[in-house]
Structure formats: C-alpha cells, structure tokens
Amino acid sequence: MAGGYFLTILIFTAMYISLALSLNILTGYAGQVSLGHAAFLGIGAYTSAVLTVRYETPFWVAFLAAILLTGLIGTFLGLPSLRVRHDFLVLATMGINFVVVSVFKYVDFFGGAMGLVNIPAPTLFGITFRGGIPYFLLTVAYALFTLLICWYLSKTWSGLAFQTIRNDEDAAASLGVNPARYKIYAFGISAALAGGVGSLYAHFLGSVFPDNFVFVESIGMLSMVIFGGIGTLRGPIVGAILLRLIPELLRFIQDYRFTFYGALLVLMMLFQPMGLLGNESWLWRQITRWFRASSHGGKETTQ
C-alpha cells in the first residue's frame, strides 16, 4: 500500500463513490432497499483475489471476471425480488450478506478467517499500479465509468421505467413496463459495478478478509446513498465524499464511525428523509431557488 495517507483516503473515497452510485441504481432508481451491498463488493474482491493468487490470471482478466461473475450472481439473487416486495426483499438482501460472509469464512478455498493475502498489484498495458497517484487515477476512472452508467440509466427511457416501478409497480405493469425485467436489470448492473470495485479494493489492499464485507459495511454504503440524497446522481457522490472524509477529518469520530453512521441515518429519517441533496430536501430547495433567482428567471435547474 504505497502512497501517502491522504492519497489512501482519496482512493477509498473514489471507490466508495462507485459503491454508493451502484447501490443507488438498485435502491434509489428501482426502489429496492438493499442491506447486503457489501456482499457484492466481497464477491468481486474474492473473485479477483482467487484468480490472481491461485491461478495467476492477469489483473485485467480477473477484473473483468469479477464484474461479470458478481453481475451474474446479483442477477440470480435478484430473482426472489420477482416474488416478494418491500420488507421481505430487505430481509433477503440482509441474508445474502450473512451467507456470503459465512461462505468466505468457513470454506477453505477462500482462505477461511485468515483471508487471502499476497494479491499482486494490477498491471495494465505494461504499467504497474502500485498505490499512489496511478491507483487513484484508476479508481477515479472507474468512478467516472460508474457515473456514466448511472447517468445513462437515469436519462434514457430506462430511467423513466425505474421511476414508475419505484412509485407504483402495478401501475408500471399496466403501462407496459415489465417490473420484473427492470428489477433484475437493476440487481445485475448494481452488483456488477460493485464487483468491479471489489476487484480494485482487493488489489489495492493486497489482502482480503471475510470481515471486510460484513453487514455493517453494507449499512455504511446505504448511509452514503441516503445521507446524500437517494435516487439522484449528486446524492451518492456527495454522501460518499462526506461520510468518508468527516470521520478522517474529525479524529474523535473515527473510533465511533458506525455510531456516527447509525445516528446519522436515524436523524436523516426523522428530519430529512430525502437526504441532504435529494429532490424535495431543504438544502436542495434552497440551492435551486438561489440558482433560479440569480439567473433572472432563466432555465430551471433540475436534475
């Protein structure tokens, strides 16, 4: 893990931006609250780690395999969502997290509780990304890629389809939108993107342990999406940046990181359920009003 302390924080922030954005596809766009996103991060990380450590696969093959395999598993795990809604699905995602972690922990192939170590640094086009600025750029590139996909999903017809499913599944079905298909898409894409982050995560740290992907980590990601503003593009980005940086800047919070995340979730639900910068949130209304006033009745800024 070369590179300064500050760069490490930036690298993690970039990775968590991708994670929050990918979770937002499922939870924000398709309206399926997931309490198990860390499982997909874990599946991606372990896929990449196993391939490079045990089979000496080149990084980029392992990276693509992580994305594809996690996407496949995500699609498969999305199948229950066709039968069940709301609360039941939340439980299923929570279960996915517990089971994935226990498989990593108890199956020797995955290294058990000792995890997998000596994961090589990625090499791409003959360049070795060994921490520091190159790795930061790699994670930023991936975050941009995730953002592009999210932007595409929200701007095209699929964005509207997701919105109708979120608002009223039965109505969506009567309008000719197939809720099942879009929910499966959301599961697959969301998981695949998280799997890619998992690969980057594993190769950055050089080792993976089951405890890196436990339930509370999923809650951390959900906190980012909800704190920033669920269902928007800006929300997860701002949420990931603030929630990664605040504990780093205020050292006394660092030890109480999950207390802080938890309290934040409760307070947001009580006072700003749409998040800091969600549509309808207090701060976002102030910002849009200020923009409208300063542009003298120009175009409304909505996203």
Added chain:
Amino acid sequence: MLVLQNLSNALILACTYILMAAGLTMVYGVLKVLHIAHASVYTVGAFVGVLTFSWVGNFWIALTVAMLVSGVFGVLIYRSTYFYLLNSPRTVPLIASVGMFVMFTDLLQKPFLMGAYQRAFPAGGAGLPAIKTALFSFTAKQVLILIVTVILLAIVYLILTRTKLGLSWQAASMDREMASAVGINLNQSIAANFFLGSALAGAAGVLVGVYNNSVFATMGDLPSYKAFIIIVLGGMGSLPGAILASLILAIVENFLVASIGYVLPRDSIAFLVLILMLMFRPNGLLGRE
C-alpha cells in the same frame, strides 16, 4: 435414541428463537415495521442480566431486572423514532431501525459498556434439577430455558386473549386509523406492545447468555436475523406462526447439522429456508391472505 435427543436439543433452541421472534412479530403486527433494532434490545437484556447477576448473584432477580430494563429500552426506541414515522413510507422507519441497530451495536462494543470481549454468565440452571430418562435428557440449563419460556408464553397468551390491551393490539394490527377512531389510545397500546415484546427479547438474551455462559456485544446479530426469517416463515404478525416456525427451523438446523455435518454453515440453512419460502409461499405458514 439420538433422534429424541436431537429433538429435545431442537426444542431448547426453538425456545430461544420463540422469545426473540415473539416480540418482533408483535411489533410487526401493530406497526408493520421490520424492527431490526430488536437485536440490540436482546443484547442489552443479556448485558443487564449479567451485570445484575454479578451484583446480587440471583438468577431470577437478574432476569426480572433485565426484562424491565429491556422493556423500557424498547419503549424508548419507539418513542424516540417510530412514533414520529408512523405515517411515512415504510422504508423510512426501516432505515431508521437499521441506523439504531448499527449505532447500538457499535456503542455496546466500546470499553465503557461491554467492550470487545465475552463475559461469563455463570448462573447454571438456577438451582433447577436436570431431567434424565431412558429416552432423552435435559440438563439443568435446558430445564431452566424450557420453564421460563413456557411461563412467559403463557403470560403473553393471557394478555393477548384475556385483556383489553391484547384486544387493542389486534384492532391496531388490522387498521390503525380505525382503531384510534373507535377510542383506543393507540400510543399507550403500542408502547405497551413494545414493552412486552422487548422484555421477551431481553429474557431471550439472558437465557442464551446463561446457556452458552457467554455474553458479548455482537451476540444479537445472528439471532435477530433468524428471528426475521422465523416471522416471515410463520406469516408476518402471527404469533402461533412464529412459534411453529421456530420449532421447524430449530429442528431442521439440528437434524441437518447432525446428518450432513458442516457442509453448509449452519446459519445459511435458515437463509435457504427463507428463500424457498419466499419463492413458493410468500405469505408464510400461518399468515393472513
């Protein structure tokens, strides 16, 4: 005779599941909220129990104090969050509940509360005798769990069927607005519901703590998750369903682990059962509709 011994072990496991799931399914029945922070109540109950026991040395006093404290804790959880979120979309109280669970779990692990280590809870069988027959046997601890569970369930049954409070919960679970329109003090009724359900969870925490002779900050994670599976299996909000599902899950876990060993981690069995159930019978065994 191994089969019978497995059955009696499963029965004990089921008892702890029942106590945990009963409170959860009661809360779900009335509020329609997945009360994930219930796990924290369970852990707090075990913690208070072990502290009280180390002061007074009497299991029954420790159990009573733990149940009272966890009951009050549950009411505080309700009054500070769910109370304000009753009319929000259902994901809002759910996420608040997740937040509370994460917050309490983290706080409990801090050195000024429970710390990161396990505490012993050496209450033994609280003076109860062990039962040993030719067919099956219960240790003193198992007898204790069985007796406490039966007494508590009897109390819950009486409250549910013989008191106005129980009636008001039934009314509230059918239609909250209508219940308050016909003159039920919804607030008191729900608070009482939380008190009872949380006290049961506290009792479950104490019993499991005594049984395993260990109490630690993250002990609630898996039981809470299994309790959810149980209330889904039993049909959300149905108490008889929860009892039935607890028995089934405990038996399946015990026999699968006994017969095929640790091919699957024990805790994934519950999850597989859940998925199968959701796919084929989404309303649970004894659910309405």
